[in-house]
Amino acid sequence: MDALLQLFWTFIKINLLTTSGPASVGLLHTEAVGTIMTEAQFIQAVGLSSVLPGSDALQLAMFVGYAAAGISGALVALAGSILPPTVLMFIVVSVLHRLRREAWVGRFVEGLTPAVSVLMVFVAWKVFNGGNPGGIGWQAIVLGIASLVALLMNAPAPIVLLISGILGIFLF
Numbered sequence: 001m002d003a004l005l006q007l008f009w010t011f012i013k014i015n016l017l018t019t020s021g022p023a024s025v026g027l028l029h030t031e032a033v034g035t036i037m038t039e040a041q042f043i044q045a046v047g048l049s050s051v052l053p054g055s056d057a058l059q060l061a062m063f064v065g066y067a068a069a070g071i072s073g074a075l076v077a078l079a080g081s082i083l084p085p086t087v088l089m090f091i092v093v094s095v096l097h098r099l100r101r102e103a104w105v106g107r108f109v110e111g112l113t114p115a116v117s118v119l120m121v122f123v124a125w126k127v128f129n130g131g132n133p134g135g136i137g138w139q140a141i142v143l144g145i146a147s148l149v150a151l152l153m154n155a156p157a158p159i160v161l162l163i164s165g166i167l168g169i170f171l172f
Helices: 001-018 024-033 039-051 056-099 103-131 140-151 158-171
Strands: none
Touching: 001 024, 001 056, 024 039, 024 056, 039 140, 140 158
């Protein structure tokens, strides 16, 4: 029971002190190697969690938990990894739920929308010019116009992205 509590506390601490993902690997190394697992096991855990699909941090947590205490350790480590962001999201959602009817929130969102739009156009312009020193090619213009037409015709966004990606493979 003591090992499971140590696992739970370790992953609670890691997920409260880091942003998870690659940022948590260094802290997990400090916390786990020597107390929960060996250096070789940790390297194996990082390598395996990197090649599997899904969240690296959650897979790494389950691997470390499994190495320390079997299936129950994996479940405890997973719970310790999921609990902090879940609680924080519940707090943020409850605060936003209370503020959604406030007039200043609506005005803030209305003012933020044009700024985000301009930012997206600026980033798209930088991507097009940065990737192509000679300027925007005819392929990018055709793809952009086709995507705009699809948007105006209310085509499903995932299908437009999929088709644009496939066309991008052949055009670029």
